[in-house]
Amino acid sequence: MAIHSETIQMDIYQRGDKPAKLLPVSFDEWENQAKEILAAAPFGYVYGAAGAGDTHRANVDAFQNYRIRPRVCCDITKRDLSISMFGTKLPVPFLLAPIGVNTILHPDGELAPAKAAAKLGVPYILSNVSSVSMEQVAEVMGDSVRWFQLYPPKDHELTKSFLKRAEASGFKAIVVTVDSTLLGWRETDLRHAYLPFLTGHGMGNYFSDPIFCSKLEEAPDKNVKAAALKALEEGNNTCFTWRELDFIREHTRLPLLMKGITHPDDAILAMEHGVDGIIVSNHGGRQLDGAVATLDVLPSIRESIQGKIPIIMDSGIRRGADILxxxxxxxxxxxxxxxxAYAMAVAGELGVEEVIKHLVAETELQLAISGRSSIQDVDQSLLMKVK
Ligand SMILES: Cc1cc2nc3c(=O)[nH]c(=O)nc-3n(C[C@H](O)[C@H](O)[C@H](O)COP(=O)(O)O)c2cc1C
Structure with a gap:
C-alpha cells in the first residue's frame, strides 16, 4: 500500500468523532496509554532497561546533540523515502525491530505487528522468542518482506533447524543478535519477579521445533517451565564466538546480518566473517548499562564499513527527525x-498501523521541509552538531 504524508495527515484531521480519533499521536502518549492499560510487570518488561537505565536514556538524549539545518527554495513536490537492500526495494527507510514475547502485550501476539507491517509494506523482523511460531507469522504475511532474528542456540542441530524453517517460510534475511548471550541486569523485572518465558510466552518457535522437542524429557504441554528453562539455556550461549558465526554463515544462503555491534573493530570483523549487513544496536539499553549510545558510534562505524555493506541502526528511534x-x-x-510495542499494547494491529503511518508521514514531511526530496540526498550536510 502506498502511503503519503499529506494523505495520512488529512485522514487524521478529518476523523471527526470516529474511535480512531482517540488513538495517541506521539511516542509519549503511546507509552502513557500502554502504562494505563497493562499490568505493571508487562509494562515494565518493555519500559525497563539494564541497571540504572543510563544507556536507555543516553540513546534518546544523543539525538539532541544534532540539529537539522534546512535548505530552502528546493522543489519538494515529489518525495521519495525508498531505499534498496539486498536487491529488494523497500518503501521507507525503517523496519520493525525484533521484539519478543508479544502475547504479554496483546492476545494476538506477533500476528499484530506482522499484519500491520504486511498491510503497509514495511519489513518485519520476527524475534526468535516470539510467542507465535514463524510459520504462523509467515501465513498472515503472504509475500510481504520478513526477516528472522536468531538468538544463536548452543545446539548446532537446533540452529540448523531454525535456519531451515525460516528459509522454508519465506523469511528473506537472518539477523543474528550477539549482544544477549546473557540476560542483562534488569531491575524492573527483578522487582516484579517477572520473566514471561517461564510461563510459556515467547516460546512459539521452540515449542514447535521437532529438534528442540526431541531433547526434552517432558513435552512442553506437560511441563512448560522445564521446557522454557531448556530454551533459555540454549539462548544463554556464552561460548558464542566468531567461529560460531561462521557455522551460521555456512548454513544459510540468505543475507546474514549481525545485530548488537557498537565497536568499529567488530564491524570490520563481521565483514571479514562474511556478514551482509550490520545492525548498530545496544538492545535499547536493555543489556549493558553504561554502554555508548548508538547514534554516537554511527560515524565511526560508517568509517570502518566504508559503504561496503548496509548499516542499520536502532535504540532511541522515536520520530521522523531521529530517522533523518x-x-x-x-x-x-x-x-x-x-x-x-506500546502501540500494540494500546490497540493491537491498528495501533501498530498508526505508528507506522505516523512515522512515514513525519519522516517524509521532515525530509521535504529540510529541503530534500529523496532520502538518498540525506547526508552529513543535513546536520549541525550543537553539543
Ligand atoms: C520488550 C522488548 C523485547 C525485545 N526483544 C528482542 C528480541 O527478541 N530480539 C532482539 O534481537 N532484540 C529484542 N529487543 C531489542 C529491539 O530489537 C531493539 O534493539 C530495541 O527495542 C531498540 O531500542 P528502542 O526500542 O528503545 O528504540 C527487544 C526490545 C524490547 C523493548
Missing part, C-alpha cells in the same frame, strides 16, 4: 522498537 539524523550519520535504515 541516523541516516545523515551513516545508517542505510533504522529499526523501530518500543514505539510499536
Amino acid at each position: 539524523k541516523a541516516i545523515a550519520l551513516g545508517a542505510t535504515a533504522v529499526l523501530v522498537g518500543r514505539p510499536y
Whole structure:
C-alpha cells in the first residue's frame, strides 16, 4: 500500500468523532496509554532497561546533540523515502525491530505487528522468542518482506533447524543478535519477579521445533517451565564466538546480518566473517548499562564499513527527525522498537498501523521541509552538531 504524508495527515484531521480519533499521536502518549492499560510487570518488561537505565536514556538524549539545518527554495513536490537492500526495494527507510514475547502485550501476539507491517509494506523482523511460531507469522504475511532474528542456540542441530524453517517460510534475511548471550541486569523485572518465558510466552518457535522437542524429557504441554528453562539455556550461549558465526554463515544462503555491534573493530570483523549487513544496536539499553549510545558510534562505524555493506541502526528511534539524523550519520535504515510495542499494547494491529503511518508521514514531511526530496540526498550536510 502506498502511503503519503499529506494523505495520512488529512485522514487524521478529518476523523471527526470516529474511535480512531482517540488513538495517541506521539511516542509519549503511546507509552502513557500502554502504562494505563497493562499490568505493571508487562509494562515494565518493555519500559525497563539494564541497571540504572543510563544507556536507555543516553540513546534518546544523543539525538539532541544534532540539529537539522534546512535548505530552502528546493522543489519538494515529489518525495521519495525508498531505499534498496539486498536487491529488494523497500518503501521507507525503517523496519520493525525484533521484539519478543508479544502475547504479554496483546492476545494476538506477533500476528499484530506482522499484519500491520504486511498491510503497509514495511519489513518485519520476527524475534526468535516470539510467542507465535514463524510459520504462523509467515501465513498472515503472504509475500510481504520478513526477516528472522536468531538468538544463536548452543545446539548446532537446533540452529540448523531454525535456519531451515525460516528459509522454508519465506523469511528473506537472518539477523543474528550477539549482544544477549546473557540476560542483562534488569531491575524492573527483578522487582516484579517477572520473566514471561517461564510461563510459556515467547516460546512459539521452540515449542514447535521437532529438534528442540526431541531433547526434552517432558513435552512442553506437560511441563512448560522445564521446557522454557531448556530454551533459555540454549539462548544463554556464552561460548558464542566468531567461529560460531561462521557455522551460521555456512548454513544459510540468505543475507546474514549481525545485530548488537557498537565497536568499529567488530564491524570490520563481521565483514571479514562474511556478514551482509550490520545492525548498530545496544538492545535499547536493555543489556549493558553504561554502554555508548548508538547514534554516537554511527560515524565511526560508517568509517570502518566504508559503504561496503548496509548499516542499520536502532535504540532511541522515536520520530521522523531521529530517522533523518541516523541516516545523515551513516545508517542505510533504522529499526523501530518500543514505539510499536506500546502501540500494540494500546490497540493491537491498528495501533501498530498508526505508528507506522505516523512515522512515514513525519519522516517524509521532515525530509521535504529540510529541503530534500529523496532520502538518498540525506547526508552529513543535513546536520549541525550543537553539543
Ligand atoms: C520488550 C522488548 C523485547 C525485545 N526483544 C528482542 C528480541 O527478541 N530480539 C532482539 O534481537 N532484540 C529484542 N529487543 C531489542 C529491539 O530489537 C531493539 O534493539 C530495541 O527495542 C531498540 O531500542 P528502542 O526500542 O528503545 O528504540 C527487544 C526490545 C524490547 C523493548
